[in-house]
Amino acid sequence: MGSFTSPGQCRKKTEKRKSWCHTAASNSEESRRAFALNHLNTQLFLVYFLLQLRLWYAPQPSAGGSTMQLIDIGVNLTNASFASQRQAVLDRAYAAGVDQLVLTGTSVEGSEQALQLCHELDDSAQRLFCTAGIHPHSASDWTGVTEKQLHALLKENRVRAVGECGLDFNRDFSPRPQQEKVLEAHLAMAVELQLPVFLHERDANQRLLDILRDYRDRLPAAVVHCFTGERTALFSYLDLDLHIGITGWICDERRGTHLHALVGNIPRGRLMLESDAPYLLPRSLRPKPKNGRNEPAYLPEVLREVALHRGESQEDLARHSTACARAFFDLPTVQPTEDENLQLC
Numbered sequence: 001m002g003s004f005t006s007p008g009q010c011r012k013k014t015e016k017r018k019s020w021c022h023t024a025a026s027n028s029e030e031s032r033r034a035f036a037l038n039h040l041n042t043q044l045f046l047v048y049f050l051l052q053l054r055l056w057y058a059p060q061p062s063a064g065g066s067t068m069q070l071i072d073i074g075v076n077l078t079n080a081s082f083a084s085q086r087q088a089v090l091d092r093a094y095a096a097g098v099d100q101l102v103l104t105g106t107s108v109e110g111s112e113q114a115l116q117l118c119h120e121l122d123d124s125a126q127r128l129f130c131t132a133g134i135h136p137h138s139a140s141d142w143t144g145v146t147e148k149q150l151h152a153l154l155k156e157n158r159v160r161a162v163g164e165c166g167l168d169f170n171r172d173f174s175p176r177p178q179q180e181k182v183l184e185a186h187l188a189m190a191v192e193l194q195l196p197v198f199l200h201e202r203d204a205n206q207r208l209l210d211i212l213r214d215y216r217d218r219l220p221a222a223v224v225h226c227f228t229g230e231r232t233a234l235f236s237y238l239d240l241d242l243h244i245g246i247t248g249w250i251c252d253e254r255r256g257t258h259l260h261a262l263v264g265n266i267p268r269g270r271l272m273l274e275s276d277a278p279y280l281l282p283r284s285l286r287p288k289p290k291n292g293r294n295e296p297a298y299l300p301e302v303l304r305e306v307a308l309h310r311g312e313s314q315e316d317l318a319r320h321s322t323a324c325a326r327a328f329f330d331l332p333t334v335q336p337t338e339d340e341n342l343q344l345c
Contacts, residue, residue, distance in 0.1 A: 068318040069334070070303060071325035072101045072296045073245055074164075074198070074225055074274035078113045081278045081293055090121060090128075093296035097318075099334045100127050100326075101296055104198070104225075106135035106164050108149045118158040125158070126332045131198045132156075133163040139174035139182040147185060154193055160329040162190040163198030164225060167211075170202035180211060187215040190222075196328055197222040199242075205233045209240065216240055221328055226276050227259075234262050238270065243328060245274045248282035248294065251305045260309040272325045273306065275299050 072093070082089055093101065103118065105111030111132035122128035132153040134142060153159055165186040167179050174182075190197045199222055201208045212222070223243035227234065237244065244266050250259040263271070281294035282301040289295075300314075307317040325331070 068097045068300070068303075068315060069322050070096075070098045070273065070299050070318055071322050071329075071331065072098050072275050072277075072299050073223070073272045073325050073329070074104050074247070075101050075277045075296050076106075076279070077101070077103045077117055077277075078105075078110050079278050086117065087121060089295055089297070093299075094127075096297040096300055098296045098299050100129070100331055102160065102325075102329055103128065103130040104164050105130055105132040105153075105159075107138055107141070108132075108134070108146055108153070111150070111153050111159075115153065115156055115158055124335075126334050129158050129160045129329060129331060131161040131163045132159045133165040133186055133198065134182055135164050136166050136168040136179045136182070136200055137171065137173040139179045142178070142182045142185070151189055154189060154195060159195075160331070161196045161198045161223075162186050162193075164200050165197065166200035167204035167208050168200060168202045169204040169207070176207075180207070183208075183211060184215075187211070187219065190220075191215060191218045194220050196220055199224050200226075201229075205229060205236060209236055212240060212242075223272060223328065226274065226280070228256070230258065231262060231265075234265060238266070243270045243272060243324070245272050246302065246306055247274050247276045248280040248285075248298070248302050250309070251282035251284040251301060253283060263306050264310045268320045269324050271306075271321055272328065273299060273302050273321050275302070 077086060077089070090101070103114040105114045111130065114130035115132070118128040118130050132150060134146065134150065154162060163186065165183055167176070167183060169176060169179075187197065189195075197219060199208070201224060216222075221243060223245050224237050225245045226247045226249065227237075227244045228249050234244070246259070246263060246266075249256040250263065275294055275296045275298060277294040277296055277298075279294060281288070281292060282298055282305070284305060285298055285301045303314055303317060303321075307314045310317065326333070
């Protein structure tokens, strides 16, 4: 026969079980809280550690506020699409780290306007410079008066290169013999004034080489602007000690992918970056601007794509391409203005 349990003993056992359950539940809740607190502390520590890494290894901001300094060697700021917005376009470029820009001149009138913009939009005389020349499309407009006007423009301090000049046998808007004549006139002025040349070439690689060879030893430097050619053309220009300008064409999945394998062959000291804005918006850019217009502020996208296919960091490419452009165009190092110094403080 089993042992008899009195009502009092039952109450005591029940109370003990309740007490044990309450204690166990309390301990379990405290454990959960402690685990959650430890987990939170671990996450906070990781976030703090990652932030410290970014602070330790991040490059110092440039005067314009970005972590990298870039030079856009070819922007068509005189284009009508920029009218009434030019200062805003420049402000966005500076904020993106594009500290200096070379405005492209493609006619006497356009070169004069580019020079005027340099003076009007850059009181510091250290951010905006320009080229002066006649585009091969307009070679038919060349006259003796044009030559004298261009020669005078090329003596201006803010004008740092002869061009855009060259040969365009793709559209042939001007007769080829006239294009060649005008190109040689540009090269002669570049030799006389010892200025670098900003070259345009489309479907005219061999003829351009033939003409350049007669002047190359007397020219200080020359850059093939907006290079889009094939391997043979690239090496023919490099063999002639020319510089190469790369634009958003390299970001075009339809027609620019051949450049992916080529950009790694351009030596340091010969590679420069350009937007060619408002043309050649990088197609890899996200998000794309609603107006579909390219701007110098998007040059970092060209930098990213070129760095990717050269196997370089963006910071390294920014350093050596900027140094190359600064030497080519004889540009000053940008010094922060008084307002920018106050912002940095």
